Amino acid sequence: MNERLAAAFRVLPDYLGHHVALSAAALALGVALSLPLALAASRSARLRWPLLTLVSLVQTIPSLALLALFYPILLALSALSQRIFGVGFPALGFLPALAALTLYSMLPILRNGVAGLLNLDPAVIEAARGVGMSSGQRLFRVELPLAAPVLMAGIRTAAVWVIGTATLATPVGQTCLGNYIFAGLQTEDWTAVLFGCVAAALLALVVDQLLALIEAGAARRSAWRVALGGAGLIAGALAAAVTLMAAGPPAYRIGAKNFTEQHILADLIADRLTQAGDSVSQRTGLGSAVIFRALAAGEIDAYVDYSGTIWADVMHRTDHPDRTTMLREMADWLRREHGVVLLGPLGFENAYALAMRRDRAAALGIRSIADLAAHAPSLRLGTDYEFPVRPEWAALRAAYGLRFATSRQYQSTFMYQAVVDGTVDVISAFSSDGRIAADDLVVLSDPRGIIPRYDAVLLIAPQRAADTAFRHVLSPLVGTIDIAAMRRANQMVDRARDKRTPAEAARFLAARAGLR
Amino acid sequence: MPSAETLETDTGTDAIIALDAVSKSFDGARTFAVRAANLEIGRGSFVAIVGASGSGKTTLLKLVNRLIEADAGTVRLYGRPVGEGPGHILRRRIGYVFQDVGLFPHMTVADNIGVTPKLLGWPRAEIAARVAELLALVDLPPDSGVRSPAALSGGQRQRVGIARALAARPDLMLMDEPFGALDPVLREALGREYRRIHDDLGLTTLMVTHDVVEAVLLADRILVLRAGRIVADGPPHALLTGAEDAEVRALMDMPRRQAARVDALIDGTTSDE
Numbered sequence: 001m002n003e004r005l006a007a008a009f010r011v012l013p014d015y016l017g018h019h020v021a022l023s024a025a026a027l028a029l030g031v032a033l034s035l036p037l038a039l040a041a042s043r044s045a046r047l048r049w050p051l052l053t054l055v056s057l058v059q060t061i062p063s064l065a066l067l068a069l070f071y072p073i074l075l076a077l078s079a080l081s082q083r084i085f086g087v088g089f090p091a092l093g094f095l096p097a098l099a100a101l102t103l104y105s106m107l108p109i110l111r112n113g114v115a116g117l118l119n120l121d122p123a124v125i126e127a128a129r130g131v132g133m134s135s136g137q138r139l140f141r142v143e144l145p146l147a148a149p150v151l152m153a154g155i156r157t158a159a160v161w162v163i164g165t166a167t168l169a170t171p172v173g174q175t176c177l178g179n180y181i182f183a184g185l186q187t188e189d190w191t192a193v194l195f196g197c198v199a200a201a202l203l204a205l206v207v208d209q210l211l212a213l214i215e216a217g218a219a220r221r222s223a224w225r226v227a228l229g230g231a232g233l234i235a236g237a238l239a240a241a242v243t244l245m246a247a248g249p250p251a252y253r254i255g256a257k258n259f260t261e262q263h264i265l266a267d268l269i270a271d272r273l274t275q276a277g278d279s280v281s282q283r284t285g286l287g288s289a290v291i292f293r294a295l296a297a298g299e300i301d302a303y304v305d306y307s308g309t310i311w312a313d314v315m316h317r318t319d320h321p322d323r324t325t326m327l328r329e330m331a332d333w334l335r336r337e338h339g340v341v342l343l344g345p346l347g348f349e350n351a352y353a354l355a356m357r358r359d360r361a362a363a364l365g366i367r368s369i370a371d372l373a374a375h376a377p378s379l380r381l382g383t384d385y386e387f388p389v390r391p392e393w394a395a396l397r398a399a400y401g402l403r404f405a406t407s408r409q410y411q412s413t414f415m416y417q418a419v420v421d422g423t424v425d426v427i428s429a430f431s432s433d434g435r436i437a438a439d440d441l442v443v444l445s446d447p448r449g450i451i452p453r454y455d456a457v458l459l460i461a462p463q464r465a466a467d468t469a470f471r472h473v474l475s476p477l478v479g480t481i482d483i484a485a486m487r488r489a490n491q492m493v494d495r496a497r498d499k500r501t502p503a504e505a506a507r508f509l510a511a512r513a514g515l516r
Numbered sequence: 517m518p519s520a521e522t523l524e525t526d527t528g529t530d531a532i533i534a535l536d537a538v539s540k541s542f543d544g545a546r547t548f549a550v551r552a553a554n555l556e557i558g559r560g561s562f563v564a565i566v567g568a569s570g571s572g573k574t575t576l577l578k579l580v581n582r583l584i585e586a587d588a589g590t591v592r593l594y595g596r597p598v599g600e601g602p603g604h605i606l607r608r609r610i611g612y613v614f615q616d617v618g619l620f621p622h623m624t625v626a627d628n629i630g631v632t633p634k635l636l637g638w639p640r641a642e643i644a645a646r647v648a649e650l651l652a653l654v655d656l657p658p659d660s661g662v663r664s665p666a667a668l669s670g671g672q673r674q675r676v677g678i679a680r681a682l683a684a685r686p687d688l689m690l691m692d693e694p695f696g697a698l699d700p701v702l703r704e705a706l707g708r709e710y711r712r713i714h715d716d717l718g719l720t721t722l723m724v725t726h727d728v729v730e731a732v733l734l735a736d737r738i739l740v741l742r743a744g745r746i747v748a749d750g751p752p753h754a755l756l757t758g759a760e761d762a763e764v765r766a767l768m769d770m771p772r773r774q775a776a777r778v779d780a781l782i783d784g785t786t787s788d789e
Binding site for chain 2: 125128221
């Protein structure tokens with residue numbers, strides 16, 4: 001327990017610094033955009049309704065989806081800018097998170113701004129005109145000061161929303177306090193989840209109180225309150241900037257998808273680079289569709305993917321050659337099409353598999369997917385979010401004629417729990433998952449060989465292809481991790497008792513492979 | 517110190533305000549708030565505008581300082597069309613007081629009074645001296661300058677409103693029901709006080725009121741409006757004694773009839789009126 005807390009505190013300056021920087025930038029941008037819009041909307045009734053409806057609509061988009069949507073949008077814009085101006089920009093990490101959070105912050109600021117400006121005493125406005133103020137003087141000397149308390153209340157709401165929603169920036173590759181939550185959820189490390197939640201809540205509370213001070217200052221025309229609150233906010237933002245700048249830009253960025261094995265392997269790679277004297281940062285929790293494009297675009301330097309994923313999703317191949325041919329063709333294609341280097345397979349496979357509780361499978365006499373087909377109409381299927389839309393599932397369904405009574409999707413941790421407690425009968429498991437053995441599940445065989453191979457392969461970004469020092473540090477990993485070792489490492493992290501951190505599991509893997 | 521004298525041009529008349537066939541409609545010329553108004557107001561006169569609600573009194577007043585722009589005709593101030601420059605520059609030379617006062621709640625009393633001089637770029641010390649002078653003029657305690665408008669009574673607020681309108685030494689004061697929100701005793705007292713200020717400073721005042729007694733007792737000249745038209749125009753005595761229009765006569769008779777009923781009450785005789 002102490003080791004887990006200590007691990008959480010070690011990365012706190014990094015996570016918190018990024019979280020503060022991101023939230024501050026989004027809020028500042030949100031205020032800068034919303035104020036003129038609020039002003040325009042308060043002046044023009046024709047503009048007011050469409051504008052407020054639009055920002056309300058943005059608010060109805062689930063925040064995670066809004067963040068995710070900005071990745072492809074920015075990717076397309078970057079490609080366009082590359083073609084026209086010759087310069088692209090990173091579509092992962094800070095920018096999509098900033099864009100989404102800025103949009104998110106606009107509703108309360110805009111709504112309160114419009115309300116504040118529209119609900120002013122008409123007598124005061126008439127007096128402002130009567131004494132000879134121009135429309136600009138009226139705005140700055142009368143309308144804005146009088147609308148300030150209501151406006152500040154809106155900014156306060158926006159700040160709390162932004163700080164809370166920023167925890168969802170992890171999957172688009174932006175480091176933030178959400179890294180605790182996403183990693184913790186995947187590895188069933190509830191200490192980390194709670195740590196992330198508490199840290200974000202405390203941050204929101206502190207910022208809210210500072211803004212409350214400014215709000216009170218604006219309402220009571222008290223300059224010292226405004227100054228104190230403003231100084232607190234600026235100090236916080238500066239501290240975050242200094243923390244991030246002191247850390248400096250990392251030499252290498254290692255990517256990881258959002259599941260235990262990926263966290264362990266990213267730690268394993270990062271450990272080796274750190275030992276070689278390089279500075280490393282991790283972009284963890286990236287979506288499966290996002291991560292390869294991030295590598296090809298040079299936004300991360302290396303990560304571990306699986307041959308079947310690349311083959312079907314990236315190369316769009318539907319044939320099933322033997323393993324050697326598949327790996328050779330893949331390496332050639334990656335190098336040719338994207339400049340990506342396939343350093344080699346790590347030695348284990350993490351394929352999709354259909355799994356059942358051993359007792360349930362035995363009772364029904366199911367040993368293979370072919371056996372399963374006859375019982376499927378009365379069985380319930382549980383999958384992760386991705387499986388139902390993957391080509392493997394379409395192929396399996398077609399080949400074996402699989403039709404289930406119901407199908408439910410789970411975050412993978414909860415998927416295993418669902419099959420253990422009998423909520424579902426069959427799940428889309430992963431062959432290297434430690435929980436298969438731990439939960440006493442059986443993997444159903446695939447007699448017709450429909451599921452492609454999923455060898456874990458180490459991929460290197462184009463800009464590191466000629467970095468011999470980098471390749472030299474990573475190449476000893478090739479062919480050294482067998483399926484048993486990987487299952488045990490995964491199990492160390494996922495199990496409920498005597499849990500280990502991914503970093504500890506990575507050290508176990510390194511020792512097991514004789515790497516140190 | 518800036519002075520309105522520089523604006524004066526030789527027009528061969530001593531009229532400060534001149535309206536020439538001025539019309540204003542708020543519904544695309546179906547009905548008129550002010551219709552074909554012709555009017556000249558001389559320097560130093562105290563003119564009251566009376567008439568029923570909706571007769572166009574306020575519109576006529578606001579056409580002068582361009583809080584409302586005329587649809588047709590010309591409003592001249594010191595012989596010059598008011599439409600020549602920006603409206604807010606024009607308004608800095610004209611005092612404006614209205615029923616709701618509209619003191620700026622986020623400023624002190626002193627800052628409220630000094631707002632127009634500040635807009636005109638007066639030096640800080642001169643503004644402070646002027647504020648002190650005005651507080652005395654409208655009979656407010658010298659220390660009330662640092663107070664917030666919220667801490668004042670209704671009568672005090674109206675005094676601050678008058679001081680604010682006078683701050684930049686305008687020649688012309690436009691007043692829209694200035695004492696309408698006050699109780700009758702205070703209203704009477706403040707009206708007389710303002711009349712004294714008007715005489716002492718040599719102001720020209722145009723005041724909208726629905727109260728005929730107030731108009732009769734304060735003004736030198738009364739305009740009666742009906743449906744946007746000026747239907748009577750003359751000194752109080754002339755209108756009280758010989759108005760041609762029956763409705764104007766009925767309106768101007770009102771104070772006398774009310775006084776008669778009050779007298780009857782005091783005498784103990786009943787009146788059927």
